[in-house]
Amino acid sequence: MKRFFERLFKGTKEAxxxxxxxxxxxxxxMFLITANPEAFMLGKSDPEMEKMLLDEEVTMAADAxxxxxxxxxxxxxxxxxxxxxxxxxxxxAYGHEYHKSIFLLGAKQEVIDALCAVIRExxxxxxxxxxxxGYVGDKDxxxxxxxxxxxDIVLVALGMPAQEKLIYKHFRDFRKGIFVGVGxxxxxxxxxxxxxxxxxxxHNLEWFYRIASEPSRFKRFxxxxxxxxxxxxxxx
Ligand code: UDP
Numbered sequence: 001m002k003r004f005f006e007r008l009f010k011g012t013k014e015a016x017x018x019x020x021x022x023x024x025x026x027x028x029x030m031f032l033i034t035a036n037p038e039a040f041m042l043g044k045s046d047p048e049m050e051k052m053l054l055d056e057e058v059t060m061a062a063d064a065x066x067x068x069x070x071x072x073x074x075x076x077x078x079x080x081x082x083x084x085x086x087x088x089x090x091x092x093a094y095g096h097e098y099h100k101s102i103f104l105l106g107a108k109q110e111v112i113d114a115l116c117a118v119i120r121e122x123x124x125x126x127x128x129x130x131x132x133x134g135y136v137g138d139k140d141x142x143x144x145x146x147x148x149x150x151x152d153i154v155l156v157a158l159g160m161p162a163q164e165k166l167i168y169k170h171f172r173d174f175r176k177g178i179f180v181g182v183g184x185x186x187x188x189x190x191x192x193x194x195x196x197x198x199x200x201x202x203h204n205l206e207w208f209y210r211i212a213s214e215p216s217r218f219k220r221f222x223x224x225x226x227x228x229x230x231x232x233x234x235x236x
Pocket of ligand 1: 106107108133134135157158159160182183184185186187
């Protein structure tokens with residue numbers, strides 16, 4: 001898995017936000033994976049995921065503390081985690097500041113409606129050029145519509161790896177746009193769900209809070225993280 005680690009952005013969150021800003025201002029295309037241990041574990045067994053994680057055209061940031069810790073095992077220093085939800089928030093803020101456009105795909109209809117209301121109120125200069133819930137049948141057709149409107153920001157919230165696979169299939173057909181798979185971020189950005197309290201975030205325990213409040217996440221956590229650390233040790 002070391003080769004996946006090598007592809008991660010190795011600077012701070014602040015430095016990464018500057019890169020996002022530069023891409024947005026200069027209309028450079030980017031597909032960003034906000035990676036976690038589950039993604040790297042999938043990369044070991046799923047050839048499509050493996051290809052994506054190794055693709056030079058794909059940008060990767062470490063969303064999870066498990067990757068920061070795992071980096072230590074394989075000798076790759078990552079200064080901090082770069083939470084995807086915060087990057088999504090920065091994109092909304094810069095999108096507003098620079099009068100850009102956004103396309104939203106994913107989550108339930110009520111969540112996406114609430115998120116659009118938040119954007120109209122808090123980020124009025126950010127134009128919503130599409131907002132489609134994540135339960136429509138033909139998501140490739142949504143991307144075909146998206147190609148016609150050329151958004152500056154595309155957030156896809158379908159969960160990993162569906163969101164990444166969908167973006168990977170289409171993003172080269174766009175001239176510009178920052179494409180990010182944002183998982184459960186719409187639930188948070190729309191105000192429908194709370195992020196972990198500050199204490200948990202500050203002490204890198206957001207993962208613990210998420211499992212404690214949604215125990216159904218435990219199996220995924222175990223498979224992605226506990227097995228991940230064992231696999232890394234074995235590789236070393
Ligand atoms: N989702 C969706 N369509 C689906 C399955 C899931 O739009 O077919 C949405 C779901 O409503 C949620 C998000 O995808 O908003 C996944 O969130 P989760 O917290 O599981 O993702 P994570 O951040 O853990 O990858």
